[in-house]
Amino acid sequence: MRAVREVDDSLLGRIHARQARVGVVGLGYVGLPLSMAFGEAGFPVLGLDIDERKIEKLKAGESYISSIASPAVARLTASGSLQATTDFSRAAELDCVVICVPTPLTSAREPDMSFIIQTAESLAPIVRKEQLYVLESTTYPGTTDEVLRPILESGGLKAGADFYLAYSPEREDPGNKRFTTKTIPKIIGGYTPRCLEVALALYGAAVKETVAVSSTRVAELAKLLENIFRCVNIALVNELKMLCDRMKLDVWEVIGAASTKPFGFMPFLPGPGLGGHCIPIDPFYLTWKARQFEFQTKFIELAGEVNTQMPHYVAHRTMEALNLQRKSLNGASVLILGAAYKKDVNDIRESPSLRVITLLKEHGALVEYHDPHVPRLEKGGHFAHELRSVPISPERISSYDAVLILTDHSSIDYGMIVANAKQVVDTRNATSKVSRGREKIVKA
């Protein structure tokens, strides 16, 4: 007789046996790598998204995220470990459901819970006993308990008693090759101690290190603290940069010198403003929630004020740079280097480059841009222009009145830029290693 391996049929037993079927809802920058981590850990994974194009790509074994290689996706889809669908009725098959949908701000800059609510409403009919639900979307403390739980419980089953509920924030850093979903420690807070135990078992099977905290609210606020910490410190060095420019000191040299302190200091770098999907947005989730407690988050507000002024400051510095050539910004030709919000990625979400382009055009400048990772910029949101990345060559660089570096992509030859440009405005210290032609560089 064939030996049958006995599997404890509780959810915990199924997780330990890698038999629990894991669903990931929202297959974006967070959800896709997470699905792959669960698949690589041996779980059968079902990815759910409302975007047909993403599902078609995954079915064809292709990646749509620049930091994820298609062969890695193809391996998982070909073996059947990772399936993808837009059909939410298939969620009924799942034992564990992880939610990674967007949490943007509304036009009034308040938390937009609509994606979480819509997802929860489509999952509510399939909630059953011994299932685990985990929210990963970045959000204010209380969301899992106050927004997600009531919707999941609407069919009568109770979190903690019938099904398990937890919150575990994502810490993805797109483009960072030193860390992956598997190697970044994962904070987890459960609705009850038993919920925590089950969620720890699931993530413990897929990532190297889990960090248990006492509640979903602690886990939610820990994630916000991480991003607020960055937002506030970036604002601090941005303010210092503006002061340094006035004092004719090099802020980068100051930061470099301070960074030699082996304890109690961590360098943050100035730039043309905040970008990306997280740092400019997430802090305002806490500001909004704090108001319900009659509390004002002054550091966050102040950091927001400084950081949103940075594109204006950069436009002003470009004007000053042109002034050195007796030129006005009105009518000047300016090449922007870099449209992505940070180096070596193709992500333009909330990119300060879009704001700077808009401001320069409002002042009458003739603006073009070059970005090896962003072939075109389209109208949308607050951006009202259609632009294509132009090729660069020594002749072309010399034809602009000024070249403005907004993103320090590694593939650009900054020596060539400085050698040929009439004037360079550098917001990223990208030209620090260029020795010739430094008199043409204006720091901004």
Ligand SMILES: NC(=O)c1ccc[n+]([C@@H]2O[C@H](COP(=O)([O-])OP(=O)(O)OC[C@H]3O[C@@H](n4cnc5c(N)ncnc54)[C@H](O)[C@@H]3O)[C@@H](O)[C@H]2O)c1
């Ligand atoms: N990108 C990051 O670096 C990062 C890092 C940490 C945390 N986060 C947080 O993770 C969450 C997701 O971010 P992201 O960057 O992966 O976003 P994303 O926009 O790349 O992906 C979200 C996905 O959810 C899908 N979606 C939207 N509504 C849906 C629905 N009702 N059902 C199923 N799918 C739906 C979208 O089609 C999209 O594919 C956000 O809360 C974000 O703040 C992001």
